[in-house]
Amino acid sequence: MVILASVGAVLAGVPAQADAQVAVGVRGESPSDALARNMKELATNPRSFNALIGAGRAALALGDTQAAAGFFGRADEVWPDSPLAQAGMGAALAQEGDGSGALQYFSRAAQRGATQSMIGADRGLAYDLVGQHSQAQADYRAALSGQDGDEARRRLALSLAITGKKADALAMLSPLMARGDAAGARCRAFVLALTGDSSGAKNAIEAAMPGSSANMAYFFRKLPELRSDQKAAAVNLGIFPDSGTQVASASPPPVSMNPVNIIQKNARRSDDADDDRIGSIEKWLSEATQGNTTLPATPAAPTQQVAAASVPQFSVPVRTGVDTSLTTTRKLWIQLASGPNSTALPEQFSRMKNRNRELFEGISGYISEERGKARLLIGPFRNNEEATIFTEDLASVHIPAFTWTSQPGQAIRKLPSE
The missing domain is CATH 1.25.40 (Serine Threonine Protein Phosphatase 5, Tetratricopeptide repeat)
Incomplete structure (x- = not known):
């Protein structure tokens, strides 16, 4: 493909x-303006359900499905019903x-x-x-x-x-x-x-x-x-x-x-470091808040307190030794990025690790390719709870991510260790 x-x-x-x-849009507003407006709201109110949904929809309209999934996942925590x-x-x-x-x-x-x-x-x-x-x-x-x-x-x-x-x-x-x-x-x-x-x-x-x-x-x-x-x-x-x-x-x-x-327009280069998914949300927030680059912390469930973003509690994926080219059972992963091919993903993973060494210490990256699409993964995780904790840790350092399950026999290859 x-x-x-x-x-x-x-x-x-x-x-x-x-x-x-909930009303999440403004008539006649461009997706980029909608994203900027909602990110500005999230900078001061990270639990704003309207802003999370609005930012997710704007990200979808801009073609950034990874960021959209991160916003929607956080919105679901704020208002599960x-x-x-x-x-x-x-x-x-x-x-x-x-x-x-x-x-x-x-x-x-x-x-x-x-x-x-x-x-x-x-x-x-x-x-x-x-x-x-x-x-x-x-x-x-x-x-x-x-x-x-x-x-x-x-x-x-x-x-x-x-x-x-x-x-x-x-x-x-x-x-x-x-x-x-x-x-x-x-x-x-x-x-x-x-x-x-x-x-x-x-x-x-x-x-x-x-x-x-x-x-x-x-x-x-x-x-x-x-x-x-x-x-x-x-x-x-x-x-x-x-x-x-x-x-x-x-x-x-x-x-x-x-x-x-x-x-319509030229597709965005997946290997452009300044415009990739990792930096896009931080870039938007910086522009929307006139220099304030503090991203909203991941919102907790309604009955919990919001953890201080300055002291993220890092979790670590389960080390199961899955470093072969083929998985034989369903496994739970966190998807960090995706693209039409795997060429740019190793470099993207290296940038993530270099920016967040403490969070990614001892963690390896994996690649899954199917139907003309490649996924950058970490894991595998034993259960949804552990994956959710690490997803929240990623959000605390500006990396939207979501869980993904590999199917039996699906090829997963490990990136070379650095």
Whole structure:
């Protein structure tokens, strides 16, 4: 698999997790402004549920699923009975391409009171990613009248096209096209490509983005050959199967010409030290608080006291000697970062260790690779409680992270010791 980029960002929409419990957005506010505003609030009130949810949603809109997961996890500690944090985690996993994992979080969100209209735009994507398209389309339809109605409409059009309903898909986009919605116009090109009209797709994308059709030709031509779940991953997330040819070769589009780069903006370099996930939250907070670089401490549960951030209580992962290239049972890890490949992750782990030597003393990093995606891990841990403690320790030194479970037989390789 190769990751072209998050095509979901092209279709423009902030994930839908809003209910009557809390207002987390400001109409017309950009995701970057929303993140800055909420981080400023967290600097003075680290237990602000509204700000944690708002920051999580803004991070998702900016494509930083790792940071989003950290915010949602902390929000869940502050208000365990609210469905918003669970729905946010589901949206983050769906945006990473993990439909099955996302559906587990959406199930918990529904148990806590989330309605179909509230989570449909994001849960529908999770259903599409696992090939359950009728359920996906039902969720999207339920979300059409919600605050994410436009995004639900675009995703519904794509899902209808995936199941061969070209006329219905184009009709679904008509209201967006009538008002000149740019994302709707781009979505229309994907609909045409999904239903086998590669020529029409090229014409549509050329009209929306002059000069881009040649670079999109391979993507459009190959879409009809994929399985339905692969189509969903390709058009929504940019996760595209590699047919055995290197991305930089003549046939597939080079990384610099992926759909998002053509249609929206250049993808952020995963090895850029100043803009990577570790530093991004600190950077935002510094800008939002005019030089105050003290990040909010991880909030405790409502019945507990907030620990002093200046004296973090570090925990250590269980040393089980897992340093082979294959795990044979399910194991619990903490995911620190991810990317389309593992190239930049060892250096990223070294930066984390160098910045926080006491916390990472004696701890090794691991890499898991699957479906064109690599994860940077530490662990394994014996149980959720120990993993949660260490996740909180990481948050105290500005590293958002969340737990991840490897499956039996899944390859996990240990990074060389430094």
